[in-house]
Amino acid sequence: MDKAEKFIDTYNKIDKFLRESENSGSYVTFSQKIKNSKNQVVQRYGDELISLGELRNAIVHNPRYGNKPIAEPYESTVKRIEELFEKITNPKKVIPLFQFEVLGAQEEDFVNDILIQMKKNSFSQFPVFDENKEVIELINNNTISIWLSSQLEEDGTIMTEKVKIKDLIPEIEFNENYRFVSRSTSIYEAYQMFIDQINNKERNLDVIFITHSGKKNEKLLGLITIEDIANQV
Template identity: 45%
Template sequence: MTNAQKFLDCYNELDKAFAKTLGQSEYASFSQRIKELIGKNSVVRRYKDDLYQLGNLRNAIAHQSKGGIPIAEPYQETVELIESILKEFKNPKRVIPDFQFDVFCVNSDTPLINLLQEMNAKDFSQAPILDAGGKVIEVISTNTISRWLFSEYKNQLIDLTAAKVSDLMPHIENTGNYTLIPRNTTVYEAAEIYLKKSKEKKSQLDCMIITQNGKPSEKLMGIVSIEDIAEYLME
């Protein structure tokens, strides 16, 4: 099978998937479907420029051939691109299970030494703080610990064994600098949420916490940091 044939097969499948998502049974152009989906689908928003170009390429292949032979033969990279978009549109990667793990949480009475031991053993840099009812109220990070240490060092009062999380909380630089997201959030949606919330707070989010429905009282299922979604970020 030629690259042109592979490309057209993927294009037709993608066009049908777009139509199904929009609930369209009548004919509509590929570009029109893209326009309608931009406001509804994060994968289409991500690849909108590529999709318009792929639509133009399809027209060149399908409508401008001579003797049934396409006048344009897509590069292998182009075929792989449309295959990738089709795969992501039909089954987008989601934050669960990709970023699912047992989240270590603390409360205001948790000894700092316990938090430090867990951070060292499991190599993480952020821990949600829960209230007595198990609700997320804040996130503490290694940056917070550093600020606390410097403050204590200036006063010559460092005592790691006596310190508790409550002692560190006043040193959180940007309070509430996190957001909660549902488990069915796609990585593309997570990236958009990260950019939107960071812009609103005028500060890069420390993290996004995953729960079943994005509620603070629900069991924590994982944490997404900027490093996790860096490749999906786009303005």
């Protein structure tokens, strides 16, 4: 196939996928499918997809000479529509991309122990677990800073000996500021959760926890921050 044929073939695959996955009628135009789509990838690249649809129309509806289209897309344009087709039909999932052992603590654990782990492993927040290893809160550097400032003596000293995790919980600025998703969630869906939180509550989610089916009573498989995922989408 030449470049125009490859381009049209991939365009048709995207059009078919949208029609079948969202039950669009045959009368619905490509641009309408894009605008009405609930697919997070389609929404993210909507303007670009509509432009590619206009290019398709220019190729298909213009006169042909020697059974060849009057215009042919650049090789980079063909590669781009193929990339978008892959993103739409097979988007990256949060697992295995963000899969790792999540370190946390229980309410009766001492703060010093988790601070050592935070420094050693270069992480800035950790979940607090109950006796069943279920997440009950999230403590981050901001929580620790607020608590430390409240413990500051007049002479500038801070006593942290024998302090437990439960002593930090009252200093959490936004309680339960986290969400859970399943391992099969796409990175675009997860990213949109951060954006929706910012738009709706004017603050960011601290983290998104990943479990097998998105239930909080399941083992944590990993976690995501907005900084982590922004580099992926």
